[in-house]
Amino acid sequence: xxxxxxxxxxxxxxxxxxxxxxxxxxxxxxxxxxxxxxxxxxxxxxxxxxxxxxxxxxxxxxxxxxxxxxxxxxxxxxxxxxxxxxxxxxxxxxxxxxxxxxxxxxxxxxxxxxxxxxxxxxxxxxxxxxxxxxxxxxxxxxxxxxxxxxxxxxxxxxxxxxxxxxxxxxxxxxxxxxxxxxxxxxxxxxxxxxxxxxxxxxxxxxxxxxxxxxxxxxxxxxxxxxxxxxxxxxxxxxxxxxxxxxxxxxxxxxxxxxxxxxxxxxxxxxxxxxxxxxxxxxxxxxxxxxxxxxxxxxxxxxxxxxxxxxxxxxxxxxxxxxxxxxxxxxxxxxxxxxxxxxxxxxxxxxxxxxxxxxxxxxxxxxxxxxxxxxxxxxxxxxxxxxxxxxxxxxxxxxxxxxxxxxxxxxxxxxxxxxxxxxxxxxxxxxxxx
Amino acid sequence: xxxxxxxxxxxxxxxxxxxxxxxxxxxxxxxxxxxxxxxxxxxxxxxxxxxxxxxxxxxxxxxxxxxxxxxxxxxxxxxxxxxxxxxxxxxxxxxxxxxxxxxxxxxxxxxxxxxxxxxxxxxxxxxxxxxxxxxxxxxxxxx
Numbered sequence: 001x002x003x004x005x006x007x008x009x010x011x012x013x014x015x016x017x018x019x020x021x022x023x024x025x026x027x028x029x030x031x032x033x034x035x036x037x038x039x040x041x042x043x044x045x046x047x048x049x050x051x052x053x054x055x056x057x058x059x060x061x062x063x064x065x066x067x068x069x070x071x072x073x074x075x076x077x078x079x080x081x082x083x084x085x086x087x088x089x090x091x092x093x094x095x096x097x098x099x100x101x102x103x104x105x106x107x108x109x110x111x112x113x114x115x116x117x118x119x120x121x122x123x124x125x126x127x128x129x130x131x132x133x134x135x136x137x138x139x140x141x142x143x144x145x146x147x148x149x150x151x152x153x154x155x156x157x158x159x160x161x162x163x164x165x166x167x168x169x170x171x172x173x174x175x176x177x178x179x180x181x182x183x184x185x186x187x188x189x190x191x192x193x194x195x196x197x198x199x200x201x202x203x204x205x206x207x208x209x210x211x212x213x214x215x216x217x218x219x220x221x222x223x224x225x226x227x228x229x230x231x232x233x234x235x236x237x238x239x240x241x242x243x244x245x246x247x248x249x250x251x252x253x254x255x256x257x258x259x260x261x262x263x264x265x266x267x268x269x270x271x272x273x274x275x276x277x278x279x280x281x282x283x284x285x286x287x288x289x290x291x292x293x294x295x296x297x298x299x300x301x302x303x304x305x306x307x308x309x310x311x312x313x314x315x316x317x318x319x320x321x322x323x324x325x326x327x328x329x330x331x332x333x334x335x336x337x338x339x340x341x342x343x344x345x346x347x348x349x350x351x352x353x354x355x356x357x358x359x360x361x362x363x364x365x366x367x368x369x370x371x372x373x374x375x376x377x378x379x380x381x382x383x384x385x386x387x388x389x390x391x392x393x394x395x396x397x398x399x400x401x402x403x404x405x406x407x408x409x410x411x412x413x414x415x416x417x418x419x420x421x422x423x424x425x426x427x428x429x430x431x432x433x
Numbered sequence: 434x435x436x437x438x439x440x441x442x443x444x445x446x447x448x449x450x451x452x453x454x455x456x457x458x459x460x461x462x463x464x465x466x467x468x469x470x471x472x473x474x475x476x477x478x479x480x481x482x483x484x485x486x487x488x489x490x491x492x493x494x495x496x497x498x499x500x501x502x503x504x505x506x507x508x509x510x511x512x513x514x515x516x517x518x519x520x521x522x523x524x525x526x527x528x529x530x531x532x533x534x535x536x537x538x539x540x541x542x543x544x545x546x547x548x549x550x551x552x553x554x555x556x557x558x559x560x561x562x563x564x565x566x567x568x569x570x571x572x573x574x575x576x
Contacts, residue, residue, distance in 0.1 A: 376442075376498060383440035383477055383502045384531040384549065385470050410474065413442045413498030 002250065002313050005120040005152060006113060008260045009315045013308075016316065019260055020055040023288035028052040028061070031294055034079040037072055038296065055263065058286060059274050063297045066099065069239065074100040080292050090138040091238045091337055098138075101238050102292040108147060110289055111241050114258045115148020115234075118247030121256075121313070122207040122232040124178050126153035129204075131176035133185060134212070134335075135161040140242030141212050141335065145180040148244060154178070161185070164192045171203040179208040182335040183215035183223060183231070187366040190226025200228035209234050211243050212335040213368075214323065220252075233322060239298055240285045246320050251312045254319035261289045264320060265297070266306050269327045280305045282327050283320065301328045329427065331361055333368045336405050340426040343407075346398050347374055352391050354378075356417050363431040370407040372399065375414050382411075434557045435503040436570050437485040438547065442498035443469075443476040453478065453492065460491045465574055466547060468534035479534070481506075481547060483574040505548045505556060506573050508566045511537065516546060519565045526559035528552050538573075545573055 004010060008019070029049040031038040041062045042048070051060065069077060078085070086105050090098040103111070124130065130149035134141030142160055149156040157174055159167055161181070167189060170176060179186060186208055193200065205227050211234035223231045235255050236243035245262050246255035257264045262285045266275045269282040283302045287294045302323035311319060331338045340359055347353055354375040362369045372395065381387050392409040399407050418425075443449050450469075457464065457480075466481040482488045485501055492499045509515040516535070523530060531549040538545050545568060550556040560567060 379500075381500065381502070382442055382498065383438070383479060383500065385472055385477065386531065388472075388475075388477075413444065415496060416444070 003120055003125070004315065005117040009117060009256070009317055011260075011316055013316060016260065017055055020263055020288060021053065023260075024055050024058060024263065024286065025049070025052050027286070027288050027290075027294045028296070030291075031079055031296060035077055037068065037077055058263065058265070058297070061286075061296050063272065063284065063299050064295045065299050066239070066301075069099050070097055073097050075102065077295070078102050078292055079294055080104055085292055087143075088138075089140045089143075089238050089242065091140070099239060101140075104291040107241075107290055107292050110261055111144060111244060112147035112151040114241065114244035114247075114261065115144055116151030117148075117258065118209055118232070118234050118244050119145075119148050119152055119154065119178065121247055121249045121315075122178060122209050123230070124149070124152055124154055124207065128152075128154040128177045129157055129175050130154045130178045130180065131157045131159060131167075131170065131174075131205075133159050133161055133167055133179065133181035133189075134243075139335075140236070140238045141180075141182075144236065144242040144244055145209065149178075149180075164189060165196070168193055168196060168198065168203075171205060172198070175204045177204050177206050179205055179210075179227070179229070181208075181210060182212050183210040183219055184213060184334065184363070184366055184368060186210050186223045186227065186231070187219060190223055191366060194226065200226070203228075205229045207232065209247075211235055213332040235320065235323070237300060237302075239293075239295060240287060240300070241290070245285065249311065249313035249315055253311075254307060254321050256311070256315050256317035257306075257320050259318050261287065263288050264306055264318065266304065269299075269301075269303075277306055277308060280321075280324070283323065301326050301330065303327060331359070331427065331429065333361060333370050333405055336403065338370070338403055338405060342403055343372060343399060344426070346402050347372075347395065350395060350398055352377070352380070352394065353411065354414060356419075357426065358417050359427045361427065361429045361431060368431065370405060371410060372407050373410045373412055373417065375412050375417055378414050434505070434567050434569075435553055436481070436506050436573065437501045438504040438549070439480040439482055439485050439488050439492075440500050440502050441478040441480070441492060443478050445471075445473075445475055450478070452495075453497065456491050456495050457482065457488055460487060462488045462491070463574065466534060466536040466545070468532070468547075470532065479532075479547075479549075481573060502549065503553055505550065505553060505560070506568045507546050507548065507560060508538070508543050508568050508572075509546055511542050511544045515544065519546070519560065519563070522559040522563035522565060523548070523550065523556050526555050528556045528559065 032049045087103040136142030208231045233248040236245040246257040265284040266281040275281045283300045283304045303325045304323045305321045357374040360371040395409045463483040470477040529551045533548045535546045
């Protein structure tokens with residue numbers, strides 16, 4: 001018997017649309033009154049809040065881009081006074097600056113509710129021990145699923161990421177029943193379990209909610225087999241909220257979008273035109289209930305499609321396909337968003353190398369690896385191994401502190417990387433996902 | 434008092450050393466000492482040659498990462514304890530040796546040692562004070 005956390009999950013379409021229309025018009029008024037950036041944009045386009053009456057009017061509204069968040073760093077797009085904020089999260093931006101997002105208490109409550117729906121769909125309830133191995137901190141993964149587990153009155157085990165042996169010890173000793181982490185880390189935990197000689201019957205895990213990076217059906221089957229669980233996908237991005245924007249149900253043929261809070265559209269990334277249901281394009285979200293940071297038609301850069309086909313789980317919420325790629329060059333490495341331009345900025349700032357580099361991304365033993373190959377400057381002293389190693393170590397440390405990711409750094413002689421005649425190629429992604 | 438060492442960055446792939454030495458040969462460069470530092474990924478070839486500038490130009494033209502490094506060449510007696518007697522002065526001066534390599538000179542009782550140190554001036558002063566002969570280019574090339 002399928003259980004739902006919120007009645008809206010099975011609401012008839014006309015009710016959903018009425019709710020979306022109301023919420024959109026409220027949100028448009030809210031941002032027009034409180035966010036100078038949107039007021040200016042709407043004024044320039046001749047849009048008045050009263051022009052937006054129905055959810056169908058959404059296509060009249062302008063898009064919001066990641067660049068807009070950067071231009072208004074850190075709090076310029078916030079729509080509430082600071083005393084109403086209760087939380088800040090941040091994710092890496094395309095250059096040095098982070099993308100900063102804020103939440104009111106109501107936003108956090110909605111977030112918890114959305115993640116609660118995801119955990120319920122994965123079979124979770126108050127009797128579960130929810131083991132959260134997403135990182136806690138500015139990254140939204142940890143605290144998002146944490147809120148969801150509390151929402152459904154489950155018992156949270158806030159382990160955070162890292163220390164695999166301890167994670168497995170906690171599986172055994174604390175009786176974790178639902179695991180939340182990135183799919184690659186779930187796979188790693190499964191492999192480690194086997195290496196430690198622990199049979200999956202010795203742990204109590206029954207389900208996992210995995211997201212923050214792309215994964216395949218093959219990975220799902222492998223994780224399910226290794227950990228003895230059913231593996232569910234979850235989607236989100238901090239700009240819109242964090243994990244829980246969309247979640248998978250028992251049918252596992254796409255993720256139900258919490259469209260009563262986040263209205264999805266698929267557009268042609270080149271023309272901006274809204275595409276009909278079922279077509280593949282760029283996923284765009286409008287936050288129709290957010291108070292602190294209600295982004296209008298936010299361009300996620302994720303490529304996906306939407307479908308309203310009837311789902312066997314009984315939910316009427318629209319489904320999105322797992323994103324199949326990006327319209328920009330963002331990489332997701334161990335759940336961390338990495339733009340090649342960020343690495344470039346670090347290299348330029350250090351100034352110890354030539355501006356020619358290549359990022360080699362691979363997956364070794366189920367964990368993503370990043371190698372930064374960069375050319376030495378013509379005049380760099382290299383006759384002692386120490387000189388080369390010191391420069392490599394310095395770059396490694398700077399990348400770790402700026403991007404929060406560990407990379408292997410390889411100095412190459414000048415002119416050894418191929419020069420591109422058109423757009424420079426900076427990434428070789430060898431991962432087979 | 435220092436002399437020029439030719440340093441070449443060598444990627445670990447078959448034929449690289451053969452290519453480098455081939456280019457030097459074609460250009461009439463005579464090598465009198467060499468050492469290779471090898472790491473998992475690359476090597477550093479260090480050479481004492483009779484015409485460092487010409488050698489550098491030729492290798493650069495062929496696309497190699499090359500540089501000229503100032504090193505110290507000393508002459509030590511070719512008998513037990515000969516090198517130790519010289520190195521103690523460098524140690525006493527508190528100068529770190531990055532690397533060194535030696536080769537026997539045409540004079541039977543002498544060995545030449547190439548030293549790459551962190552502070553050339555300090556090392557030279559210490560060696561001279563200890564009476565260790567510092568040799569110049571021509572003497573090392575031997576021609």
